[in-house]
Amino acid sequence: MSKAYLGIDVGSISTKGVVLDENNHIKASTYLWTEGDPLYAVKRLLSALKAQLDSSQDKIVAVGTTGSARKLIGAMTGAAVIKNEITAHAIGAMSVHPDVRTIIEIGGQDSKIILIENGIVIDYAMNTLCAAGTGAFLSSQAQRLHINIEDFGEIALHSTKPTPIAARCTVFAESDLVHKAQIGHKKEDIVAGLCKAVVTNYLNNVGKGKKIISPVIFQGGVSKNVGVIKAFEEILGMPVTVDTNSHLTGALGVAILAKKSKVENDFCFDMTDIEFKTMGYECKKCSNNCEIICIYRENEIIDAWGNKCENGAIRKSYKN
Numbered sequence: 001m002s003k004a005y006l007g008i009d010v011g012s013i014s015t016k017g018v019v020l021d022e023n024n025h026i027k028a029s030t031y032l033w034t035e036g037d038p039l040y041a042v043k044r045l046l047s048a049l050k051a052q053l054d055s056s057q058d059k060i061v062a063v064g065t066t067g068s069a070r071k072l073i074g075a076m077t078g079a080a081v082i083k084n085e086i087t088a089h090a091i092g093a094m095s096v097h098p099d100v101r102t103i104i105e106i107g108g109q110d111s112k113i114i115l116i117e118n119g120i121v122i123d124y125a126m127n128t129l130c131a132a133g134t135g136a137f138l139s140s141q142a143q144r145l146h147i148n149i150e151d152f153g154e155i156a157l158h159s160t161k162p163t164p165i166a167a168r169c170t171v172f173a174e175s176d177l178v179h180k181a182q183i184g185h186k187k188e189d190i191v192a193g194l195c196k197a198v199v200t201n202y203l204n205n206v207g208k209g210k211k212i213i214s215p216v217i218f219q220g221g222v223s224k225n226v227g228v229i230k231a232f233e234e235i236l237g238m239p240v241t242v243d244t245n246s247h248l249t250g251a252l253g254v255a256i257l258a259k260k261s262k263v264e265n266d267f268c269f270d271m272t273d274i275e276f277k278t279m280g281y282e283c284k285k286c287s288n289n290c291e292i293i294c295i296y297r298e299n300e301i302i303d304a305w306g307n308k309c310e311n312g313a314i315r316k317s318y319k320n
């Protein structure tokens, strides 16, 4: 049997998994939608990964988890390592590009910037509050324009004159988009304008005050959009690298950390159900009114998601 290491990145929109061999080569990988149920998403992920492996040859000896439901999934898989997204993405990116200086990460519902010097994270920022710089914004605009999100980037590349779109927030962007379509702007110009709007919003919010130094690596689900890559390169005036596995970097990073931990334990693909209780409620601390879901084991909280900031009204005990 050869040893293998599993990394799981459970986000609010997508769930990613990577299995590495002893030499950090990817033996299996999967990307699927979380669909609001991280437990079920991970069960589907595990069966997809299992199907790609040879059960007589490959033995998972350590698991790492990251992403918004990392503690819950870490508890359920007996993870050796549970790490935040910044660390996981930085380790994953540096494993492929040891000289990386700037990591741009744009996912379904949040975005990050990570600045690296000599292999160490020196600064970072995350944006979870404004949707205008995320994949969710592009998906909703694609729907509005009756375009398949997979075709969005290619359509943008046909534009010679991107339409300027107000990028301050989703509400402004949406009403501006409707106005520009009504006055006859071409679809490809509007799509290219939206790609630029995402980049402008990202740089003005999550990238505010950050010095972006080359080499720049772009990762997360939105890095698959060639229109957004082009907009980043034009606005930054420097090349932006996107890897084939740019959507899996968090899972890759945490699999590497699980391997480095040297903590090994028995892992079973048929995830055992641990006893837990869930409680959902609305946080009323600000006008976002986030829907928070908390998971408890023996009345103590083990994980929570849905809160868009650290000030969310998380209930530490199921009894209260």
Ligand code: SF4
Pocket: 283, 284, 285, 286, 287, 288, 289, 290, 306, 307, 308, 309, 310, 311, 312, 313
């Ligand atoms: S978690 Fe609470 S305080 Fe934080 S953004 Fe959501 S509603 Fe506001």
